[in-house]
Amino acid sequence: MLLARVAEVSREVTAASARSRKIALLAELFAEAEPDESPLVIAYLSGRLPQGRIGVGWSVLKDVVPPAVPPAEGSALTLGQVDAAMAELAAVSGAGARAERSRLVHGLFSAATHDEQELLVRLLTGEVRQGALDAIALEGVARAAGVPALELRRAVMLEGSLPPVARAVLDEGASALERFTLRVGSPVQPMLAHTAASVAEAIADLGPCAVEEKLDGIRIQVHRRGDDVRVYTRSLDDITDRVPEVVATARAVAADGFVLDGEVIALDPGSGRPVSFQMISARVGSRVDVAGARAVLPLTAVFFDVLAREGEELIDRPGLERHAVLARLLPESQRVRRAVVTDPADPAQTAAAERFYADTLARGHEGVLVKALEAPYAAGRRGRTWLKVKPVHTLDLVVLAVERGHGRRTGLLSNLHLGARTADGGFVMLGKTFKGLTDEMLRWQTERLRELAVSDDGFTVRVRPELVVEIAYDGLQVSTRYPAGVTLRFARVVRHRPDKRASEADTVERVVEGR
Numbered sequence: 001m002l003l004a005r006v007a008e009v010s011r012e013v014t015a016a017s018a019r020s021r022k023i024a025l026l027a028e029l030f031a032e033a034e035p036d037e038s039p040l041v042i043a044y045l046s047g048r049l050p051q052g053r054i055g056v057g058w059s060v061l062k063d064v065v066p067p068a069v070p071p072a073e074g075s076a077l078t079l080g081q082v083d084a085a086m087a088e089l090a091a092v093s094g095a096g097a098r099a100e101r102s103r104l105v106h107g108l109f110s111a112a113t114h115d116e117q118e119l120l121v122r123l124l125t126g127e128v129r130q131g132a133l134d135a136i137a138l139e140g141v142a143r144a145a146g147v148p149a150l151e152l153r154r155a156v157m158l159e160g161s162l163p164p165v166a167r168a169v170l171d172e173g174a175s176a177l178e179r180f181t182l183r184v185g186s187p188v189q190p191m192l193a194h195t196a197a198s199v200a201e202a203i204a205d206l207g208p209c210a211v212e213e214k215l216d217g218i219r220i221q222v223h224r225r226g227d228d229v230r231v232y233t234r235s236l237d238d239i240t241d242r243v244p245e246v247v248a249t250a251r252a253v254a255a256d257g258f259v260l261d262g263e264v265i266a267l268d269p270g271s272g273r274p275v276s277f278q279m280i281s282a283r284v285g286s287r288v289d290v291a292g293a294r295a296v297l298p299l300t301a302v303f304f305d306v307l308a309r310e311g312e313e314l315i316d317r318p319g320l321e322r323h324a325v326l327a328r329l330l331p332e333s334q335r336v337r338r339a340v341v342t343d344p345a346d347p348a349q350t351a352a353a354e355r356f357y358a359d360t361l362a363r364g365h366e367g368v369l370v371k372a373l374e375a376p377y378a379a380g381r382r383g384r385t386w387l388k389v390k391p392v393h394t395l396d397l398v399v400l401a402v403e404r405g406h407g408r409r410t411g412l413l414s415n416l417h418l419g420a421r422t423a424d425g426g427f428v429m430l431g432k433t434f435k436g437l438t439d440e441m442l443r444w445q446t447e448r449l450r451e452l453a454v455s456d457d458g459f460t461v462r463v464r465p466e467l468v469v470e471i472a473y474d475g476l477q478v479s480t481r482y483p484a485g486v487t488l489r490f491a492r493v494v495r496h497r498p499d500k501r502a503s504e505a506d507t508v509e510r511v512v513e514g515r
Helices: 003-015 019-032 035-045 079-090 097-110 114-125 134-145 149-159 162-172 174-179 199-206 244-251 277-285 290-296 319-329 347-362 439-452 508-513
Strands: 192-195 209-214 218-225 228-233 257-265 300-309 338-341 367-372 382-389 393-404 413-421 427-433 453-456 460-463 468-473 475-478 486-489 492-496
Touching (some): 003 019, 003 114, 019 134, 035 162, 097 114, 134 149, 134 162, 149 162, 199 347, 199 367, 209 319, 209 347, 218 277, 218 300, 257 277, 257 319, 277 439, 277 492, 393 439, 413 439, 413 468, 413 508, 439 453, 439 460, 439 492
Antiparallel strands (some): 209 367, 218 228, 218 257, 257 300, 367 382, 393 413, 393 468, 453 460
């Protein structure tokens, strides 16, 4: 497939306001593409390079060559050629890397038309904003392949990503879906939770339920087959080598095959209270001297669900049954604390659940998750059968830009411009804040945002919208300064969330609904 065709659809999807029109455009494109090309089409339309960040920024792109004039039959630049060029760019390192990247970029851009250059620049800078995110791309693939979107979505959740599933169904049709099942060693997208205002509200919505501690740690998914253990984050990154304590815990379980869902936390040796997420993130993020880091801050794995055991897939089983399996696998000390409400109409049970919530907060945890006892595990979905209750209003927002600090923050990137997701795949700014940032957090975010920078006017640094931050706020107020018509009152940073993708951030609809 020609890059020109992808650039054309990218423009059309950007201009389309209706979701149905976007899906139709994508379905037509996927029908034209060869099955092996579909992963590249999905990646480019969603603004991702399969190679990840490849070290090309505005310092190189500002000097790109004039666009090529296409021959009458159109541009000859293919997706395969672009992918090969990106792979070559990603491999550049060492002395003279910048000059070599410039040479390769100029070679690629000299063969690209104006429209193709525009798409390439947006891909390299992370600025693709046409709403062709995975949810819409998935429906486009389903329509092109003639398969039910619900069945395709389940396969994607179990496989972990859309591209391999798209390649299969576009080539083979619906029969290909049968081979996408839960497999030990292959991470699945985790089930997520919606929010409730109170424990009583959550119980009233769900009926018979379990009220579980919500731990302020890093979500993990642990797979074991024999002695082989793999540990994945919620974004499906493999962190096995960085968490030897979790590996040891998994190997001590009296079963040869299973998939567990849980959290990794760390406890202060003096007080026994949980340490901050930032400390846990730094420990898990360390790739060097893991043994030394372990000695300074040992980790503890605690689990709340089991997705498979001894060859049996459990995700479609009710939560009550899955927990019974979990209880047979793990001792109580390795399971998240919980209180069960069998009769939501019983005031005594609701009161006990609320005391459990208060006790959880008193022990230093961030809240509770209330889970319907009969609910299956909806992999990859933010299910209405899991509701989280926390003591303050919080949102997961994306950093769109950052202002340079002054005074004691001179030299640091401080004031964050915060955005929520929009229905078309873009972001809308809701306000700014520098409150809540410790010196350690400031230093960390300065380094990270410099890596994401795409432009700098000396005061404001625009960044690729990739860093998610958890923001606490007291409410919303009407504001004509911001496109959504509202801004956050008394916003402050709770923590950075490098474990979350921007696609997992809260939507502007959710923000407005919570007003």
